[in-house]
Amino acid sequence: MTDSITFTVQAGGHLQGETRVPGDKSISHRSIMLGSLAQGTTKVTGFLEGDDALATLRAFQAMGVKIEGPVKGEVTIHGVGLNGLQASKEAIYLGNSGTSMRLLSGLLAGQAFDSILTGDESLSGRPMRRVTDPLSKMGAKIESTEKGTAPLTIRGQAGKLQGFHYDMPIASAQVKSCLLLAGLYAQGETSVSEPAPTRDHTERMLTGFKYPIKQEKNTATIERKGELTATNIDVPSDISSAAFFLVGASIAKNSDLTLKHVGINPTRTGVIDVLRLMGANIELSNQRDVGGEPVADIRIRSANLKGIQIPEELVALAIDEFPVLFVAAACAEGETVLTGAKELRVKESDRIQVMADGLKILGVDAQPTEDGMVIHGGTIGGGQVASHGDHRIAMSFAIAGLRAEDTIVINDCANVNTSFPDFVNLAGKLGLNISSEK
């Protein structure tokens, strides 16, 4: 069990300077998965040394892959090829990490051995039928609890999976990636169509590993064809971690902050679009391509934000950033309305309810709706709020401290380690008055 951690944030401050936030979580997961399945040695730099990506790394070590590191973000993976994984001797514990569980369930469905995937309390409550249902249509044999949750027992069906076409009912990169990974082991074509664009790191990285994947409009198609070829991966900074500072420097007076080497894959930049619509002052420079992923330096200066109706087409592109965008809305003039974001209710916590509860404690007029929130901007007071063990909720309320009138205490913050282990130290250096106690 991890220790319980409480953040205390003194009101006020501003964000100044230049920094690099940690590596992208989604890309870090995929670098371990595809590096392990490749032929040859893959070197990863900028790897996120957070609990979630480390859970994926340990899972592959448990399945017999030799992986060195991480040391200062460097990982060396000695790939075993598509058929080189071995059964883990024990159940594979994936902690808080939904991405690990959903992607692994696809990848393990077509192996020659059985696997058991388990997780912490939050992960064990999250819906898994969204992957087990389509996988079973491919011939996968996966048992879950009656509620359709973990633990998952996967009976490997080597050589028996059948490719198929799936029209995803929800926009989910985890479901898409899960099925594409199962498609590596299936007979015939596996194709997945998405109702709205979702992050395409799996598709881009497969191309980087010289594995053929077709992309036509909203459909990705893969087929069992040869092997992945090892490559080197430079993981950009995570825009989802940068988002806390994009909002923080926007809402705190006299802020001027530059974040270096941030991934700006167009399937991830909804947070920039939403903030710009609210009047944020965000400049991108030094745009470049790093191993198939676009990257830029981002400068953010204080701005007077105004409330907006958030366009629904931006929801999937900013899906992990709504907790902190709600804080931006609380500081904006007028009303901000989010709709079409029901998925937020099944993230690491129910992010609609948990954010509304915390914002209300801080005196903000925040009304949760079935699929979003209505927030009237105003002043943020102080108080004690619960993060419900959700890393992004904890960091969002910490950022709220920049505009609060009194101290904010945030409970249950240990899971900040899943995505941003150095948050307290880095945020403190940039100007947030934050401390952390066990």
Ligand code: S3P
């Ligand atoms: C992720 C996809 C998203 C996102 C999660 C990471 C990924 O989940 O919320 O943090 O790495 O594929 P969904 O696919 O459930 O939307």
